Amino acid sequence: xxxxxxxxxxxxxxxxxxxxxxxxxxxxxxxxxxxxxxxxxxxxxxxxxxxxxxxxxxxxxxxxxxxxxxxxxxxxxxxxxxxxxxxxxxxxxxxxxxxxxxxxxxxxxxxxxxxxxxxxxxxxxxxxxxxxxxxxxxxxxx
Numbered sequence: 001x002x003x004x005x006x007x008x009x010x011x012x013x014x015x016x017x018x019x020x021x022x023x024x025x026x027x028x029x030x031x032x033x034x035x036x037x038x039x040x041x042x043x044x045x046x047x048x049x050x051x052x053x054x055x056x057x058x059x060x061x062x063x064x065x066x067x068x069x070x071x072x073x074x075x076x077x078x079x080x081x082x083x084x085x086x087x088x089x090x091x092x093x094x095x096x097x098x099x100x101x102x103x104x105x106x107x108x109x110x111x112x113x114x115x116x117x118x119x120x121x122x123x124x125x126x127x128x129x130x131x132x133x134x135x136x137x138x139x140x141x142x
Contacts, residue, residue: 002032002040012049019049026066027052029073058093109139 009016022028023039028048032040048069055065068085071078113136116129126133136142 001043003042003046005039005041008041008046008049011046012053014049014053022049022052025062027062027069029069055089058089059096060089105139109135 003011005016005019008014008019019028019039023031028045030048031045032042034040052065055068056062064085068082071082071085109132112132113125116125116132120128126136
C-alpha cells in the first residue's frame with residue numbers, strides 16, 4: 001500500500017518537514033515517487049522510519065544512520081561493518097543506561113530524604129533513619 005507524506009506524518013508522528021529533511025539527507029533512498037513527483041511511502045519505508053527513530057533515540061547521529069543505510073544498500077558485503085556499528089552503539093547505550101541508573105539512585109535517595117523530613121522533621125534525620133544514612137553513603141560515597 002502507498003502512503004502520502006501527510007499520511008506518513010500522521011502515522012509516525014514525524015512532521016512532513018522532517019520526512020523531507022530525512023530524504024534530503026539520504027536517509028530515505030528507497031522511497032518511490034509517483035508520476036507527478038509526489039513521494040509514495042510503502043510499509044517497508046515505515047519500518048525504516050521506525051528504525052531511524054530508534055537509532056536516533058539511542059544517540060546515533062544522522063551521519064552514522066546514513067552510513068548504515070548506505071551499507072545496507074550495498075548489500076551483504078557490508079554485513080560485518082553493520083554488525084560492528086550496532087555493537088558499538090550497544091556499548092554506548094549500555095554506558096548511558098549505567099549513568100542514568102546512577103542518576104536514578106540519587107533521585108530516589110532525595111525522594112526518600114525529603115519524604116522522611118516532611119514526615120518527621122529535619123532534626124536527627126540520619127540518626128532516626130539509619131537506612132537513609134546508609135543509602136546516602138552508598139549513593140554519594142560519604
